[in-house]
Amino acid sequence: MSKEDDLKQEVKQLKRETDINAGLSTLDVEKRITDGLVNRTNQGSTKTIKSIILSNLITFFNLLNFAIAGWLLSVGAYKDIVFMAIVSANITIGIIQEIKAKKTIDKLSLLSAPTAVVLRDSELQEIMISDLVMDDILKLSVGKQISADGIVRSGSIEVNESLLTGESDPIIKRPGDELFSGSFVVSGNCLAQVSAVGKDVFVEKLTKQAKKYKRPKSDLLKSLKLVITVVAIIILPIGFSLFYMQMNNLDGQAHLYEQVVRGTAGAMIGMIPSGLFLLTSVTLAVGVLRLAQNNTLVQELYCIEMLARVDTLCLDKTGTITDGTMSVKNTIEYVNPSGMQVKRAISVILATLEDKNLTSEALEEKFGIAQKKIKTNAIIPFSSSRKFSAVEFDKYGTFALGAPEFVLKKEALDKISDDVDKNAKEGYRVLVLAHSKDPIDKDKAPNNLEAIALIVIEDTIRPDAILTIEYFKNHGVDVKVISGDNPMTVSHISKRAGIVDAERYISLDGLSDKEVAKIADKYTVFGRVSPSQKKILVQSLKSSGRTVAMTGDGVNDILALKEADTSIAMASGSEAARNVSHLVLLDSNFSSMPKVVSEGRRVINNVQRVAVLFLTKTIFSFMLAMIALLSKGSYPITPSQLFMIDFLVIGIPSFILALEPNNNLVKGKFLFNVLRRALPGAIVVTLNTVIIFNMKKLIAMTDQQASTIIVICATFTSMMVLYRVLRPFNGLRRLLFAIMFTIFVVAVIVFPGFFEFNSLWQDYYNQDTGALVPRLPIAHLLLMIVLIQASLPLMSIVSSIPSMIRKGVRFILIKLSNI
Template sequence: MATVAPDTLSPPDPGLTAAQVAERVAAGEVNAVENVTSRPLIEIIKTNVFTRFNGLLGMLMVMVMLTGRFLDGIFGVAALINSIFGIAQELTAKRKLDSLAVLNAPTIHVVRDGVTESIPTGDVVKGDVVELRSGDQVPADGTVIGDQGLEIDESNLTGESDPMPKAVGDEVASGTVVVAGRGWFRADVVGAATQANRLSAQARKFTRAHSDVQHSINILLRWLTWIVIVAIPVVFFNQWRADGENLAQWREIIVRAAAALVGLIPEGLVLLTTLAFVTATIRLSRRKALVQELPAVEGLARVDVICLDKTGTLTEGEIAYDRLEPVRPDLVAVAERALGALAHGPNPNGTTKALAAAFTSPDWRMTGEIPFNSARKWSAASYADHGTWVLGAPDVLIAHCEPSGAGGLDVAARVRELADTGDRVVLLARADELPDAAGPSGLTAYALVVLTEQVRPDAAATLAYFKEQGVTVKVISGDNPDTVAAVVRRLDVDPGTPVDARTLPTDDPEKLRQIVEDTTVFGRVTPDQKQAIVKSLQEQGHVVAMTGDGVNDVLALKDADIGIAMGNAAPATKAVAQIVLLDGRFSNMPAILAEGRRVIANVERVANLFVTKNVMSAVIIVATTVVGLSFPFLPRQLTLLSTFAIGIPAMILALAPNAQRYQPGFLKRVLALAIPSGIAAGAVSFLAYSDAVSFGDMDPLERSVSALVALLVTFFALLLALARPYAVWKLALVGAMVACVSLAFVTPIGNQLFQIRVTTESILDGLIFGVVGVIVVEIAYRWSQRLRREQPPPPQPGAGTAP
């Protein structure tokens, strides 16, 4: 074990001068790496503009423009406006997220001009003298030049879980984490060349968590791409056959063919899906939640198990001294002085900080020290003329203590009693000499120190919310399982039988899965076991969220479906999380979960509108091809539909509140409503058009009006169905859209803009068929809702796990 003399607390090197720092910055020898909390501008533009469907829309717009019928080409302008709007919205989110990332960027201490200062890790330059403290993530690769019991966890690079002691001359690597002691190193390799940045180049770039919505939409887009490819020659041939006897009709052929093809393109669906995700990130940022991957918002809606650490999540994370329970009354005075000396040592941790507030320093001179780390679970220090003292976890130290003798406190029994109360207990013991690498031995117990953890005031209500929403809670902690269970019990949750993770059958995956399924509280969990518990739940079909704040949570956070880091988390923990709770408020979790559910439910709503339009267009293309009629609509007439019955309502509904719980099967439900509704819309508009043709005395525009009325009535019925449950603002929205469409029928400018020629016969003809469409849509909607109700719920953990 490394020992530390108290007279080596100053930096071993004055560090770089300001001029040297400026030279290295100018030379680009800085530690800054690309900010990856959001996509770069060029990718945002490419994603929103350069898509295969926008390319097809652009081609059709150019063809229509060449006919001189410019107003029929406004569908292309609308697509461009949609793309611009999407870019603007995502840029707004990018600026917000990037600013939050800067404000909450990890910092490190460096020595410059002999002065220690705190700077963002990205501002470290080559040659800097960097100070390392417990909990810091090493920001660069370099060589140790000063050591005070420095121990580093290199598991994320080497896979070795045991902390490695570091002495002067040893190398340290970026991305590793200080778990004990203090030290200084010189940054030899910075920026993208460091080990951590090379290894994390792929993991830290803008990535997308698995998204059921986006996966389903991508499937739809692939189908629609092939449908459009097949439809292009069919549509142009049919239009030529219907209107091509006179070559002067070439303009009509192109315009109506374009209208048919535009209806097959879901130009707004991808945009509104992205917009829903982006808007959710902005809303969550107002709650101090930084979303580092957009689809993580949707992933929250699918979570059915959430794994929580106790400290920092259910409890405040700060501990306070409560009382001293000496082995014998005559040991109180010396125990208090020893605690004061340990509490005011050079390497404080959470326990000693709490003790420092209660005990004053006796000014003992330290001659050697072994700093605390979580692997050992104890610390020790030697003092001239006052012996060696050890402070640590009772379950680790008791086995090395001599019996207390007659009349003394039964330390082991008392520790068991205190564990049931949820209090944290550490044991103060005296040793003959500073322990070596084999650990302490020959200890004499002096006192139990009782510390209390403050339960978060919002924790009970948050756990109750999870239970109400069908989300099962697993509490996974490195503390004593009985202590963890006691805390959970204080939150009005039945902890069941807590499990000591040291007894988990790691060599029997099937037995491990069963235990994980049936257990609520796990204690003494190592980082590898946290990861194994998460994987076990995933293997059983659960969507798992993991919260944490310590380095020991990193592996589990990275493997969870959604990793959530607390605001005070170590830099390494924040780096792998998809969501960071910047203010560390556990009470924000219900709002975050609700935001995910709002997104997925609203995207499903708007997807129904867009896919129904695609199905409708396909039905009309097939019907008109079979009977030899031209396509009923002009592009500008379908723009009226796309704008007021689909686009604007979809945009507003995508951003609306929605508390509907997530159910798997997004694509199946969308198609269950969109296919029958699309068939109904296509059929009634085609029948209205063909009926108008049979009258013989209607001109082409009057026939189109008949079909357009039937189509609009059917789509507004679908919009009303999707707006359920009704609210005043939803009814007002539909009413406003109907009013806008009505203006196109009753005003001269609307008639001219959308090429509408109104006659009593055409309106009545369209209304009659539209009523049929309304009936079919209502039946389809009720059937789809019944399908949702009959759908089996997501897999739930065993009965023993409910919070």
Template structure:
């Protein structure tokens, strides 16, 4: 800890006194749900409630074996709670590591404390890149500028002078300051904004939206259809027990009880795997979003490159000697004391000298200005920044020298002096070029391989940076980015430029302002792209918030980490591959297994609707659905949901799910009606009709299971073979338990054996029809 001589801050006794009065700040809310929420939201679901009501009716009949379906519900609920608790534990541990600290002065010493430990009247030191967490008054400032767009909607930074108020929820885009906390916790003017809307954006999840759509449809269908089926059965001279068991079987079949659970579990497992790779996932839905990203916008510094600049050489151009030039840079760099990559490189290369120069004014670096400046009482003004932002033109020799440097991927800084004063935030007049400094930013070792992977996976790469476009293009070329020659200098484009056309024709953008970064992301989205954005500095915040999915390295600013969907805690760009792969596994596998769950839903709804008008008992009892659900859906779905299926996401999730579900569901209905007709013709008993219907339903579901398991391998075939063997064993040895008669009877075999031969052609024929009706053939083309 360093000592702050001028300001003592609160004593520890004063801090404790304010805590006792309740004048302490509020900690950030946890990113995960509480234990109570997890238990309640996994247990008290609509479908669980319907199942409990159904169980009550089954108990009334006295047929207790038909309550077997409750075991599945209990197991599903337990598994869902367990996996979400595991994910919560992992995320909470990583969130604690990633939590931003505030620097306060207490007893004359600088200390780092958590946001919740700040008390009223604490002195806080804030700097560029930090988000302000309390309302406060500026005590001392070094050119601080705040982005208050979350409060006011105005994107332009606001300059803060001594005595001005700063608000929680805003973040520092330039300079540093010492502030006194005047309002903390709930007293804070914007505490709700800072705590609950800390840069959050809604995450669109097609998985979740599809599940909600299915639940919404079924909610309005299950109870009315079940009630009508019960009334129809009673009017058809069936016993009350027969009517109840038939109606409850239909209603149980309509409920895809494991589908919502499986989605949650698959996402939770994805989160757990990513946290084990030290990737902090803010929301489970963001895994799916990144999996759908088809263009990745990268900020060069800190993403493609390490962000640690190294000075290669200096060219002294003015009247100063190399020694005088170095001494001047040393003074300016250490007086500005900026902790960005450029400032740190300058301070390391140019040590501070013993003599001090009295300072009149400082203007810290800003991404919008692209320069910083300092005015001394007797030495005049010194400006450091991008050459083209300080001077309109250069002579031919300097132009060629800088062009050669940028084509080699170097960053060029111009050092200029003036005897004129700095007025407000403008450049001083009569600038004289004193020299150039050439810096190199090292490409991350893993960047070329990672970019190559994304391009192989049909994810386009777009480089958006504040550096010179030639420098950015050269870095992009060395990292292996395609079309790195398609570059544009955004400082020279008109305000009226068509951004949608711009992003169609170019993939490397240099000299981009924060507002332009956001506009480029918006244009890509308007062109139908799903945009992922990486960044680490305050100049990236606007674009990160606008992107569909945002990724920030752990060494990024507090403000960017606060709004990111993912934080790579090892600051390893290669970790993004793992994030995309996990998302693709979840989406692809859920899409496949959802078809299995909806097969049962579709045939149950159709059969229930038909049997309202048919004077015959419903062909299933509740207990007979349990082996079908368990062996053809429940068990295989958990294996299939975790397969390493990392193919690119193609979209049309709902249509892709419905296609095989429609084919298999309608196949079951056709066979069930055929069995009912033939059974009536041959004088079969209800138990015989029901047994053959259960058998043929299983055959259809196993064909559907084989289809959704593609591409199959020996493990998949072994799983399907074992499950089919269990299904057969159930009929042979446990038929009485499941209200089934023996299949080994000639008068039954003459019906179900020919039907078995027709299962595969019927399923694929109906799937072709569904493919055309749902429009998937147009999308495939």
């Protein structure tokens, strides 16, 4: 028998019924760990440091930059590899920031890490889910995500397997039934024996099923990948064509190999937006760090983008508008034929159900919890879809506790409706305690339940809720309140919190899915909402073009959290809700939400602004390369001449701009927004170059003189792009532009030799060759001044062309319609 067969036989022997009163012993656990029967997989929460370094270092553009730098070194063009300073800085900063973000996320993840309660050595212990072993006795309760496959041994629970199967209906699990990792408990309590761990669990074997949470759709990531793909496809053929054309004298001139290499390298370096992707990663990493400082764990990096685009926020009342603390305000008693006092009945129900939630805690504080339980015949645990729980006691009949509309039939409800409505309108939660002598039949409560008491519960509004709601109102975010409570109660509390149109409320009880979808945009407050209806509301809002964020803390929120563009869970809520969310508020503080949304907007708005600077250079470099190829001329810009654009227009400003505050709502598609602002500058550079090439023979311009005017005009135009990006000016932006523009002017005047320019005011000798380089003639100087002066107005004209076309088309259509 092989070693593998021995291990399989041992595993088979270990799959026995563990004593549910004692659980595994320490020796049993150690044996299973030794044999690898432990709940561990190779999946990690974040990238390793090695993968961060490699992913920042080994990219297509970085490898291309290294290759070009090596090519330039081979011909002795040492001055031209200055561009590698920016590449190296980008790589270094990117690695440092990502590692810092990784360490922060890992620390915060430990605070929010899921745990399991197991019975070992006759004692309940809380352990990390990775420490579960085969045959462990697992205690499961409401809100817990099942972290290993198992078999129910005692008790009963309702589980939701939607994360595995897509079906959202709760499934009752009784002794002997299977439990699957990835599902979560919506009601009840049970003890289960672990039957599979690690890679052997059911969810690991699925190949095309739903994952634990849905990654947010990232327009930013999609756009960046498209830019990189397009540039990667065109850059090598263009570079090869330029090199081949010049080496084979297709333009009718003899070129030195060094000149050909430098010209080709200049074109290729100009087209590479190498810092853009790295700067985006750095900006996102800084966003993660800043959110971490505000006790927010980012579980998916690109969800920060969706935060920036959020225009609708869906939230539950509890834990957001209210602080989560509840107290029993009043008890209204009716005729009680049960033979058990109301106080006694509630305390016994609490002891029997063993539910732990905010409502049960408030009831326990008021009525206590019975030390001696009464013999129980049947139980219906509370669930968000049922909105009540029920217990059948031997000799006393059935007691139900929950929302009046769901516990009582119409006739019984009408008897107490005045009391219910009066308290609901005043903003109180109302529970009914009802009784029937009839038994529970197949998990269904008796139809003849009669109210014996109303319990009036008061929620406490958060002190900072009004300011938080005010922030969203001022920043163009609609707030929708989705709750399982009475809509009148929720509406009253929402009004007090300052939510706009809070008086527009509706109960979703009894509405079909189609009816729910139709009214999503028509109301602000939704009451008596089931978990599946929450999901439908989010889907409907998204289908109407909204970007939806959903906050939640309970198992009833999970389906909606999965569906939302951005999902935010409270750390104090259920484990399952945290696991499916993109963000976790570790202090469970709703007042952190403005900072979270603000950070998302800062990141994306700033990346969008700096992307304009990067793509302006990429686009005009591509256009100049095409002009060179079509005219069979040489590329007019060398790598060293791109220094001013790389450092003064892109490098330094982009890092400063990327970290600036920015609270503007992000609208439109990322790539469209960037191209709309980058194209005018690129087109003006191209037009100026075409004019200079056409004037070359007319005013007797040498290649160096043409290159001088082209580079200075291109840099000035790029400065005007920076000027437009920086508007509206504040103190920092004004100072930044002044410094960059001053350095540009000084560099052109004082260091023409470094950039291989003709001086604007005096002759000088080339330090490398000793040749005299004459100053720029007056005619050339005047041409440059005219082109520079025309740059900004011309950019404005190019920018307005799309709107002029739209107005023209609209005018023509109006005229045609009047014929």
